[in-house]
Amino acid sequence: MRTLTSLLAACLWTSCGSLAGCGAEPQGETCDTSEAGRLPSVQAAVYLDGDRSDRSVYGSRRDPRDTFLKGVEVSLLGGEERTFTTCGYGFAAFGQVEPGLHLVTFPLAEGQWTTSRNLPQRLPGAVRAGAIRLVAIGDSLPVMGAARRFPELVAERLGELGQVTLSNLAEAGSTTEDWLPGQPNFEASRAALAEADLLLVSLGGNDVLYFADEKFSSGDMAGLYDGLLPFLTEVLARIRAILAAVRVDNPSVDVAWLLYPNYGRSERWGEWVGEALQPSVVAKLDEGLTLLRDAFSPQDRILLVDVYQAWAEVPRLDDYLIDELHFNPAGHDLVADEFLKALGGARLDGERPFGAKQSFGLSPDE
Numbered sequence: 001m002r003t004l005t006s007l008l009a010a011c012l013w014t015s016c017g018s019l020a021g022c023g024a025e026p027q028g029e030t031c032d033t034s035e036a037g038r039l040p041s042v043q044a045a046v047y048l049d050g051d052r053s054d055r056s057v058y059g060s061r062r063d064p065r066d067t068f069l070k071g072v073e074v075s076l077l078g079g080e081e082r083t084f085t086t087c088g089y090g091f092a093a094f095g096q097v098e099p100g101l102h103l104v105t106f107p108l109a110e111g112q113w114t115t116s117r118n119l120p121q122r123l124p125g126a127v128r129a130g131a132i133r134l135v136a137i138g139d140s141l142p143v144m145g146a147a148r149r150f151p152e153l154v155a156e157r158l159g160e161l162g163q164v165t166l167s168n169l170a171e172a173g174s175t176t177e178d179w180l181p182g183q184p185n186f187e188a189s190r191a192a193l194a195e196a197d198l199l200l201v202s203l204g205g206n207d208v209l210y211f212a213d214e215k216f217s218s219g220d221m222a223g224l225y226d227g228l229l230p231f232l233t234e235v236l237a238r239i240r241a242i243l244a245a246v247r248v249d250n251p252s253v254d255v256a257w258l259l260y261p262n263y264g265r266s267e268r269w270g271e272w273v274g275e276a277l278q279p280s281v282v283a284k285l286d287e288g289l290t291l292l293r294d295a296f297s298p299q300d301r302i303l304l305v306d307v308y309q310a311w312a313e314v315p316r317l318d319d320y321l322i323d324e325l326h327f328n329p330a331g332h333d334l335v336a337d338e339f340l341k342a343l344g345g346a347r348l349d350g351e352r353p354f355g356a357k358q359s360f361g362l363s364p365d366e
Contacts, residue, residue, distance in 0.1 A: 031087035031088055031089050031091055032087065033091065033093065034095070035084065035093035035094055035095040036093040036095065037095065038095025038096045039095070039096070040096070040097050040348040040349075040356070041093055041094060041095045041096070041097060041356065042076060042093070042094045042097050042102060042104060042346045042348070042355065042356055042357075042358070043091070043092070043093045043094075043356065043357050043358070044074050044084075044086075044091070044092040044093070044104050044357075044358045044359075044360060045061070045062055045089075045090050045091060045092075045357075045358070045359045045360065046068075046069045046072045046074065046086050046090040046091075046092065046106070046360045046362070047062040047066045047067060047068050047069055047090045047359075047360070047361055047362070048066060048067040048069055048361075048362050048364055049066055049115040049116070049361030049362060049363065049364065050065045050066050050067060050364055051063070051065040051066070052115050052363070052364070053065075053115075053361075054114075054115040054116040054117075054359075054361035055115070055116075055117070055293055055294060055304070055306075056116065056117055056118070056259075056293065056304040056306035056309060056342070057116060057117075057118045057304075057306065057341050057342060057358075057359075058306050058309040058310065059309070060115075060116035060118070060359045060360075060361050061359050062090070062359065062361070066361065068086075068088060068089055068090035068091075069086060069090045069362065070086055070087060070088050070090065071085060071086060072085065072086040072090070072092070072106050073085050073086075073106060074086060074092040074104065074105070074106045075104075075105050075106060075124070076094045076097070076102050076103070076104055076105075076346075077102060077103040077105060077124060077127050077128070077161065078098075078100055078101055078102030078103060078160065078161055079098050079100070079102075081128070082094050097346070097348055099348070099349040100160050100347070100349070101157055101158070101160045101161060101340070101345060101346070101347050102345070102346045102347070102355075103123070103124060103127060103161065103343060103344050103345055103346070104344040104345075104346060104355070104358050104360075105119065105120070105123075105124040105344055106119070106360075107121065108121060108362070112298070112362060112363055113298035113299070113301050113362075113363050114298070114360055114361060114362055114363065115298060115361040115362070115363050116359055116360055116361040117296070117302055117303055117304040117342065118303060118304075118341065118342050118343070118344055118358070118360065119303075119344055119360055120198065120254040120256075120303055120343050120344065121252065121254065122197050122198065122252045122253055122254045123197055123198050123254050123343060125197075126162065126197040126198075127161045127162050129162070130162040130163060131162055131163050131165070132158055132161070132162050132163070132164045132165070132197050132198065133164075133165050133167075133195050133196050133197045133198070134151070134154065134155050134158065134164055134165065134166045134167070134196065134197065134198050134200065135166075135167045135168075135169060135189070135192050135193060135195075135196040135198070135199050135200070136151035136166070136167070136168045136169060136170055136199075136200040136201075136202070137169050137170055137179060137185075137189060137193075137199065137200075137201055137202075137203070138170045138171075138174065138179070138200075138201055138202035138203040138258075139170060139171070139172065139173070139174050139175070139202055139203060139205055139206050140170070140171075140172035140173060140174075140206075140325070140326060141170070141202040141205070141258070141325070141326060141327065142168055142170035142200065142202050143168060143170045143171070143172055144172060144322075144326045145322045145326035145327045145328055145329075145331065145332060146322075146327065146328060146329040146331075146332045147329075148329075148332065149168075149327075149332050150200075150327070150332045150335040150336040150339065151166060151168045151170075151200055152166065152168070153332060153333060153336035154200065154336050154339045154340065157336060157340060158340075167189075167192045167196075169185075169188075169189045169192060170202065171185055173206060174203075174206065175203075175206045175207045175210065176203050176204055176207055176235055176238035176239055176242065177207075177238060179203060179238075179242050180238060180241060180242060180245075181241070181242070181245035186242065186245065190249065193246050193249065193250060193253075194249040194250050195250070196250060196253050197253065197254065198253070198254045198256065198343075199246065199253050199254065199255045199256070200256050200258070200339065201239075201243075201255060201256065201257045201258065202257075202258045203239055203242070203257075204232075204235045204236075204239060204260075204292070205260050205325065207231075207235045207238075208228075208231070208232070208235070208288070209325070211224075211227075211228070211231050212224060212228075215227070216273070224284075225280075225284055228284060228287075228288050229287065229288060229291055232288050232291055232292060233291075233295075235292075236292060236295050236296075239257070240300065243255055243300070243302075254303060254343075255301065255302055255303060256302075256303040256304075256305050256339055256342050256343065257296075257302050257303070257304060257305060258305045258307060258335070258338075258339075259289060259292060259293055259304060259305060259306050259307055259308045259309075260289065260307060260308060261307050261308055261310075261311040261312075261314075261317060262282060262285045262286055262289060262308060262311075262312070262317075263285070263317070263321075263324065263325060264278065264281040264282040264284075264285045265282055265317050266317040266318050266321060266324070267316075267317075267318050268318060268321065268323065268324045269281065269324060272324065289308045293306065293308065293309075298363035303342045303343065304342060305335070305338050305339050305341075305342045306338065306342070307335055307338050310334075310338050311334075320334060337352060337354060340354070340355075341354055341355060344358065344360075346358070
């Protein structure tokens with residue numbers, strides 16, 4: 001018999017956020033939720049995101065316009081592989097999970113992707129094979145701010161699942177234009193990109209910084225505020241062009257893209273732009289970061305590392321920064337965990353557990 005605890009675990013978070021919203025089991029269905037009660041447990045909800053409301057692991061959950069997906073074979077990787085076939089609630093669970101890092105995964109149909117942007121498809125095969133090729137490209141964030149930055153920390157943590165080879169090819173000061181196909185950064189990285197199982201990308205921040213600095217320094221505040229969103233559309237087009245070129249040589253590579261925090265909230269940015277302007281700068285950056293987060297479609301096949309949302313409520317952003325832009329050791333540590341969350345990662349032990357309850361919204365058929 002299912003316990004009340006295990007039933008609520010399956011019901012409350014996969015549906016509308018209330019017991020009333022969960023309702024009865026689908027007619028003729030029996031959903032065995034007993035694994036959820038065998039703590040520590042990892043649980044997953046799989047559904048068709050009919051209204052495409054999911055954007056990342058933050059805020060992704062089934063709502064009334066979504067459809068539970070039954071019969072999906074969900075796997076838990078890490079130690080001995082385990083499987084659970086979703087029932088009528090789109091529910092899967094794994095009880096008494098061993099300490100350490102695990103990945104929740106299942107295969108997608110051809111052409112389908114997750115609106116929640118947290119389900120890699122190449123990485124699970126690499127984990128099963130015991131060898132993961134990891135590549136990082138982009139700006140200074142992957143190469144500055146600490147002795148061990150987030151690419152090294154991600155590699156170290158994925159090392160619990162298999163042997164990891166890391167190539168951190170990021171270059172400080174670089175922009176999306178510097179990484180376009182045909183440019184030296186891209187061409188020098190082409191061989192590594194062609195072999196990668198997982199690509200970590202930190203790009204776009206310097207584009208915005210140089211744009212904002214030029215406008216701010218010249219006193220063209222109207223150009224800054226009115227021109228930021230059109231400029232971000234150009235940045236987004238270049239990111240898509242870079243990833244399209246990567247996939248010419250490596251069609252199945254998993255791509256995890258870092259969405260920056262709103263640096264405007266930091267005390268350092270307050271000193272830079274001035275106390276009077278800081279609220280409007282924060283609001284404009286919120287608008288721009290939201291545009292970038294929402295602009296990627298399922299067809300882009302992006303795993304979104306949503307540091308923007310993860311740090312939205314951090315009381316003091318400066319606690320995780322070494323200067324106006326770069327993460328300090330504590331910041332790199334947290335960002336590495338955000339990458340793992342975007343990979344369907346789960347860790348139930350240690351000082352900062354995550355991934356015990358995961359939602360996977362799938363893109364509806366076009």
